[in-house]
Amino acid sequence: MHIYAFGSVCRGEIDQASDVDMLACIEGTETTVDATQFSIYTYDKLRDLWRIGNPFVWHLHLESKLVFSSDKKDFLAELGTPSKYTDIKSDLAKFSELFNSSTHALLSGPENAIFNLSCIFLAIRNAAMCYSIYVGAPEFSRYSALNIQPALPISPEIYKILVRARLLSSRGYGSLITKQEIASVVDVVEVIRVWLDHLEVCTNEK
Template identity: 30%
Template sequence: MGRLLGLYVFGSVARGDQDASSDLDLLAVVADGEGKVPDETVSAHVPPALAGLEISISWYGRRRLGQMFANGELFAWHLHGEAVPLYESEPVMTALGRPAPYFDAAADIASFEKVLAGIPAQLWASPGNAAYELGLVYVCVRNIAMAASAVLCPQPDFSRYSPFRLEGFPEVPLTPAEYGLAMRCRMAGQRGLAPVAAVGSSQVAGIHARIAPWIDALRVRLEEV
């Protein structure tokens, strides 16, 4: 049986910008080498005001979390800026302190570019999976913008709308309706909901074609900085 060292809220609820589609992002820090604790142990620490939200738990051992902070990984900065404690048997986040500087923006962006590059072939091979591929577009664009925000903005922007908030750089070339559709496609896939209707492969291909030059220009801008 594992031991829960700390439980923290992060994400949209911690930032105070949640909406009807938000879930409750929780970081559960457990003792090294002892495994997870039951989900019921985690949910018991969720206050009644948040109990109606769907829970999404990220599990980390104390040692691995410390490595992420020491390496300056983007998720460490995400937690450093947002994590709100619900329970602590020891002050995990306080003890970790400030993460090391984040230097991996180019590498992180390249990893998501690789995923994006495979989408046209997937659309051609399986046009019926267009909604899934559009959900991937959302994941990639958002994460690319989050990484870039750590370089271009005073503070990293981990919100869903980071692609529209990069300082000194044009917004992602998608309409709010297109971006919202991509977001709903991703959430439907994550939560096992019915696929979003009326998403065609040609529509997704057109969105993908508009995004590629934007990412190319973003890479140039980051190299200048």
């Protein structure tokens, strides 16, 4: 077994809203690892993801630290550099679909507004992260959409509302989001949609 930390704790960006992301690399028959505390992957699955250049393994390759090794080896380091990430077009299409469905639900009424805002954030953040890997400038932080080029052209204050929604939805942490804040996100929905479309155009040009 090999245990790794990854994410914000390895980037040095940990704060009160952060959790500590942990990966457990196991043989297929291992059953003692708590799935609520670890992302659990078999060695064979990780090798397969390495071969196709999956964004998650690029994250692990660039931002993980070995915590425990049962054989004193560093399994991920021995895998070397992942293959080139090539699924950008299909991934951006999926994130655009998630954004569109979540936006439609948000505009349809106040029910589940926090969840829908959280999904909007997830679509934006993941699109930015995948695009950054594709162009060779990986960016994995919560604020990836503001840090890449082309950056998402909304204010940091509105972006932070989406971050808060994600933390509330996934961890139950943070201050509640007001109707006025929801309305401010609704006001920039078309700006976000245009930006997502622009990322797809940029991938077609490369």
